[in-house]
Amino acid sequence: MCRAMDAGAIHEALSPKHLRKQLAATVRKIQWSYAIFWSPSTIQPGVLVWSDGYYNGDIKTRKMTQPMELKADQMGLQRSKQLRELYGSLSAGDNNQQTRRPSASLSPEDLTDTEWYYLVCMTFTFTLGQGLPGKAFTSNQHIWLNNAQFADSKIFSRSLLAKTLVCIPFAGGVLELGTTEQVLEDSALIKQITSFFWEMPKPVGSEKSVSSPQMDENDEYILCPNLDNDMDSSMALEEHDLRSDRQAASENDPTHLAFGLRSYAAAAEHAQPIQDKVEEPETVSPDDSSKVYCLTRPREDSFGTDGLNGISRTRNPRLGALNWNEYLPMPFVGAQRVVTSAKKEIISNQMLDGIEEGNYGTHNSLELDGDGSHYAKTIAVILRNSKPVSCFLTISCESSFVVWRRGLSTPKPFTGTPQTLLKKILSDRRRWLHGGHVEKAWRPDGETGGSDLLSERRREKLNEKFVVLRSLIPSISKVDKPSILDDTTQYLKQLERRVQELESCRETADVSGRDRRKQHPDVAERTSDNYIHKEITDGRKASANKRKARDMDEAEAEAEHEHHCVEVSVTMKEKEVLVKMHCPWREYLLLEIVESMSNLHLDPLSVQSSTVDGMLAMTVKSKLRSTTVASPGMIKRSLQRVIGKCL
Amino acid sequence: MESSTQESPLNSNAFTFDSPHPVYAMAFSPSTSSSAASSPRLALGSFIEEYGNRVDVVSFDEDALSFRAEPALSFDHPYPSTKLMFHPHPHSPLLASASDCLRLWFLGPDGAKIRSVLDNSKSSGYCAPLTSFDWNDAEPRRIGTSSIDTTCTIWDVERGAVETQLIAHDKEVYDIAWGEPAVFASVSADGSVRIFDLRDKEHSTIIYESPLPDTPLLRLAWNKANLRYMATTMMDSNRVVVLDIRAPATPVAELQRHCASVNAIAWAPKAARHICSAGDDGQALIWELPAAAAAGTVSPEGIDPMLVYTAGAEINQLQWSAAHPDWIAIAFANKVQLLRV
Numbered sequence: 001m002c003r004a005m006d007a008g009a010i011h012e013a014l015s016p017k018h019l020r021k022q023l024a025a026t027v028r029k030i031q032w033s034y035a036i037f038w039s040p041s042t043i044q045p046g047v048l049v050w051s052d053g054y055y056n057g058d059i060k061t062r063k064m065t066q067p068m069e070l071k072a073d074q075m076g077l078q079r080s081k082q083l084r085e086l087y088g089s090l091s092a093g094d095n096n097q098q099t100r101r102p103s104a105s106l107s108p109e110d111l112t113d114t115e116w117y118y119l120v121c122m123t124f125t126f127t128l129g130q131g132l133p134g135k136a137f138t139s140n141q142h143i144w145l146n147n148a149q150f151a152d153s154k155i156f157s158r159s160l161l162a163k164t165l166v167c168i169p170f171a172g173g174v175l176e177l178g179t180t181e182q183v184l185e186d187s188a189l190i191k192q193i194t195s196f197f198w199e200m201p202k203p204v205g206s207e208k209s210v211s212s213p214q215m216d217e218n219d220e221y222i223l224c225p226n227l228d229n230d231m232d233s234s235m236a237l238e239e240h241d242l243r244s245d246r247q248a249a250s251e252n253d254p255t256h257l258a259f260g261l262r263s264y265a266a267a268a269e270h271a272q273p274i275q276d277k278v279e280e281p282e283t284v285s286p287d288d289s290s291k292v293y294c295l296t297r298p299r300e301d302s303f304g305t306d307g308l309n310g311i312s313r314t315r316n317p318r319l320g321a322l323n324w325n326e327y328l329p330m331p332f333v334g335a336q337r338v339v340t341s342a343k344k345e346i347i348s349n350q351m352l353d354g355i356e357e358g359n360y361g362t363h364n365s366l367e368l369d370g371d372g373s374h375y376a377k378t379i380a381v382i383l384r385n386s387k388p389v390s391c392f393l394t395i396s397c398e399s400s401f402v403v404w405r406r407g408l409s410t411p412k413p414f415t416g417t418p419q420t421l422l423k424k425i426l427s428d429r430r431r432w433l434h435g436g437h438v439e440k441a442w443r444p445d446g447e448t449g450g451s452d453l454l455s456e457r458r459r460e461k462l463n464e465k466f467v468v469l470r471s472l473i474p475s476i477s478k479v480d481k482p483s484i485l486d487d488t489t490q491y492l493k494q495l496e497r498r499v500q501e502l503e504s505c506r507e508t509a510d511v512s513g514r515d516r517r518k519q520h521p522d523v524a525e526r527t528s529d530n531y532i533h534k535e536i537t538d539g540r541k542a543s544a545n546k547r548k549a550r551d552m553d554e555a556e557a558e559a560e561h562e563h564h565c566v567e568v569s570v571t572m573k574e575k576e577v578l579v580k581m582h583c584p585w586r587e588y589l590l591l592e593i594v595e596s597m598s599n600l601h602l603d604p605l606s607v608q609s610s611t612v613d614g615m616l617a618m619t620v621k622s623k624l625r626s627t628t629v630a631s632p633g634m635i636k637r638s639l640q641r642v643i644g645k646c647l
Numbered sequence: 648m649e650s651s652t653q654e655s656p657l658n659s660n661a662f663t664f665d666s667p668h669p670v671y672a673m674a675f676s677p678s679t680s681s682s683a684a685s686s687p688r689l690a691l692g693s694f695i696e697e698y699g700n701r702v703d704v705v706s707f708d709e710d711a712l713s714f715r716a717e718p719a720l721s722f723d724h725p726y727p728s729t730k731l732m733f734h735p736h737p738h739s740p741l742l743a744s745a746s747d748c749l750r751l752w753f754l755g756p757d758g759a760k761i762r763s764v765l766d767n768s769k770s771s772g773y774c775a776p777l778t779s780f781d782w783n784d785a786e787p788r789r790i791g792t793s794s795i796d797t798t799c800t801i802w803d804v805e806r807g808a809v810e811t812q813l814i815a816h817d818k819e820v821y822d823i824a825w826g827e828p829a830v831f832a833s834v835s836a837d838g839s840v841r842i843f844d845l846r847d848k849e850h851s852t853i854i855y856e857s858p859l860p861d862t863p864l865l866r867l868a869w870n871k872a873n874l875r876y877m878a879t880t881m882m883d884s885n886r887v888v889v890l891d892i893r894a895p896a897t898p899v900a901e902l903q904r905h906c907a908s909v910n911a912i913a914w915a916p917k918a919a920r921h922i923c924s925a926g927d928d929g930q931a932l933i934w935e936l937p938a939a940a941a942a943g944t945v946s947p948e949g950i951d952p953m954l955v956y957t958a959g960a961e962i963n964q965l966q967w968s969a970a971h972p973d974w975i976a977i978a979f980a981n982k983v984q985l986l987r988v
Contacts, residue, residue, distance in 0.1 A: 374844075374847055374850050374852075375842075375850075375852045378830060378842065378844045378852070379892055379893055381827065381830075382826055382827050382830060382874045382875075382892070383874065383875065383893070393915055393918040393921045393933075393935070393988070394972075394973070394988075395954070395988055396973055396987055396988065398660045398987055399660060399954070399986075399987055399988055400660040400661040400956050400986035400987050400988075401931075401933060401954035401955060401956045401986065401988065402954065402955060402956070403953070403954060403955075404904075404932065404951060404952040404953060404954055404955040406951065413906065413907075413928075414906065414907035414927045414928050414929075414961065416927075416961075418883050418907060418908035418927055419865070419882065419883065419908045419910055419927065421669075421671060421694065421910070421961075421963045422865060422866075422910050422911075422963065423882075424694075424696070425671060425694070425727065425729045425778070426729070426778050426795075426819070426821050426865065427795075
């Protein structure tokens with residue numbers, strides 16, 4: 001709507017004096033905090049730069065050059081000028097060292113937060129479409145931003161002190177007004193602003209003319225600061241504000257402004273030993289602030305002008321780095337807070353500590369084992385090793401996200417089981433293992449698991465166990481599981497029978513052999529007494545030893561695999577005993593065997609033996625002496641003992 | 648598999664990948680192996696309630712703004728994976744997945760191969776299903792897994808052996824997150840968040856318990872940019888509880904602007920005070936937590952989110968790329984969307 005205005009009127013209104021006064025009058029009229037006019041840069045096309053501004057907010061300290069009374073509007077004007085000067089001085093280079101500021105000019109500690117904000121706004125530039133002014137400019141519509149402190153940096157990347165912000169495209173540039181209070185959007189207000197702005201500034205001008213003409217000159221002078229000249233004559237940062245060597249610092253710093261803030265941060269830190277209690281200070285550390293500034297893209301010529309005269313370009317490379325195109329000014333605000341009242345710092349830190357201590361108390365009561373120090377150590381380690389990271393979230397201009405607003409159209413309400421997928425993922429998924437799955441044909445490459453990992457493993461184990469079982473059963477012929485089980489059952493029954501018989505047999509023999517049990521088994525007695533149930537071999541062969549005495553048909557010993565492949569079989573038929581044995585050969589073995597047999601009252605009738613590969617195979621036919629009673633098992637055992645001796 | 652960019656003005660910067668099956672697990676690659684200009688790469692794990700599942704790998708071309716599937720790197724996976732994660736170092740092409748047990752896959756130039764199966768089943772032949780795991784950024788030999796058998800197992804993946812196994816909670820453990828090389832935290836169905844230090848396995852510390860007794864805590868995220876903060880979500884709750892480990896028991900904030908239960912949370916990888924959450928209301932919200940100095944100025948109504956994105960259906964998974972912090976991936980129904988922050 002503004003560009004439709006008469007071009008001539010535009011230019012006239014934009015003459016510096018008028019502009020300033022317009023801004024002043026507008027802001028004062030609506031009682032807002034500040035007004036800035038952004039205009040297209042003459043140096044760089046497509047960029048909006050600070051053109052002029054008026055600060056109407058809180059002021060901390062006043063400094064006057066002359067002890068004359070100024071009216072409110074003039075004071076405001078002067079203040080704005082002073083802020084501009086301060087900006088100029090801070091952004092000036094290291095040529096300032098030798099000169100001192102006039103006492104009337106502002107020094108950084110004189111400023112409130114809002115004034116700092118205003119000051120920093122001077123450094124901003126916006127490309128078309130970027131930031132609120134850029135957007136207003138391109139869309140040619142006003143933008144009203146409430147809750148600016150909560151706005152994301154995409155939209156409003158500057159300080160968050162202003163709570164309400166309005167950008168109105170106007171007169172070839174953008175007029176921005178801000179206030180620290182919440183003001184609801186009011187199009188009438190916008191119209192009022194714009195219409196008011198177009199009024200010829202006679203009342204203001206007339207006021208001005210009453211005051212000292214010097215002011216006018218100052219106006220001009222200030223408006224067209226030639227910072228080159230100013231450097232020598234104008235202000236220098238006061239010494240006591242700086243902690244470190246300015247020259248060194250200014251070499252290190254990308255911008256002088258940053259340095260200024262940094263020094264205050266450092267000073268505040270220095271003054272507040274409480275900082276060290278806070279392990280990770282929430283306010284910006286100097287490193288962070290300088291990091292912030294370093295991270296912006298340096299733009300050599302972006303300081304631009306105030307629209308009036310060309311500030312020499314050589315001044316500005318460092319200033320270029322002040323472009324805050326992308327970064328949230330949280331650290332800046334933090335720095336502001338550091339800069340401004342030190343007392344606040346103490347209080348907030350103390351509060352923080354208090355909260356921490358209080359919570360520590362409750363925390364202790366929560367611990368499982370009441371060992372507060374352990375947890376404290378863990379936390380200390382974690383936080384000591386954590387590196388402070390910048391707090392910024394850069395939000396691109398093409399973000400998929402939109403700004404959240406209360407009362408945003410709510411999506412259709414969700415009806416259904418909440419978190420279904422999540423719960424399925426987390427719940428016991430064993431049910432998928434056991435049932436419900438269909439795909440058994442699928443097998444992954446390289447993995448042994450089939451369609452059912454669990455049962456595959458189980459199956460393997462079962463198979464193994466069947467094999468073991470089969471090896472234990474003597475008479476297994478078939479390999480399949482049902483027959484293995486059948487044979488096992490039969491064998492078990494046989495063993496049970498044998499056990500019963502042996503036990504009954506043992507009882508009868510026990511009576512006769514009890515008194516002989518104590519004798520040494522090798523003693524050659526008439527009745528050998530090998531009823532000591534001494535297991536020569538290991539216990540596994542107990543089944544073989546328990547062969548029924550009377551059971552001659554079954555007297556065939558199963559293939560016994562003793563430790564040393566000793567096989568002994570004894571067959572008894574009435575009085576004739578056939579002994580077969582197969583064992584590792586050694587010297588005197590034959591002799592000992594025959595000897596032991598005779599001890600057992602067996603008279604050898606014939607002996608056949610052969611030695612193959614160190615193994616002795618021997619067949620002895622013998623006759624039992626009539627007076628003795630010997631069981632095959634007994635004979636066998638003694639023979640085994642003999643063989644096993646000295647092996 | 649198609650890829651398309653949404654044309655509607657609302658979603659002009661959301662890029663969709665249509666998967667043939669529902670997707671649950673997602674992981675961003677730390678960077679791409681080959682191309683100089685790294686583009687975001689995602690591994691997507693399917694959710695099919697059967698044995699046969701799949702993991703697909705897709706990459707997103709930032710210039711063409713479209714997805715490109717990498718079928719050579721897709722592989723079959725037993726059971727739906729509850730989590731996928733790439734090896735923290737960009738040059739190691741390993742992908743870990745957890746379902747019935749932990750598996751490592753090697754994504755080489757000629758396809759994906761199983762590298763190892765880390766199974767702690769001992770003799771029973773049955774290992775308890777894993778609910779989640781986390782790969783330790785600082786000590787990439789370590790992976791911690793959480794399981795429904797109330798234990799957390801720490802694996803040394805280079806040796807393929809268990810480093811230690813702790814009985815972490817009284818009930819099923821639902822999520823685990825590393826903070827330090829030897830410190831991890833876990834949440835459980837018993838409603839507590841506990842921190843464990845491997846140097847002192849006898850002790851653990853409860854830093855939060857859900858206010859309603861026995862309300863399971865389902866997900867946990869530890870802020871890697873600022874290790875003071877963790878966030879957790881509860882069952883059937885629309886709240887994201889943000890905790891400060893230095894001030895246990897009292898949450899720093901309870902973020903309560905979702906209209907339905909929250910399913911997933913992710914901290915911003917580089918910014919220290921931003922967190923994103925997504926839930927059944929189909930919204931992904933980005934929140935900014937106030938700085939500590941301003942914590943007292945939070946209005947009693949709670950913190951409002953900064954940004955919102957509305958998807959068409961319940962969002963089940965959310966991942967914030969560490970290699971490309973301006974991309975967030977969400978999964979809902981059969982779709983995966985990349986959102987630009």
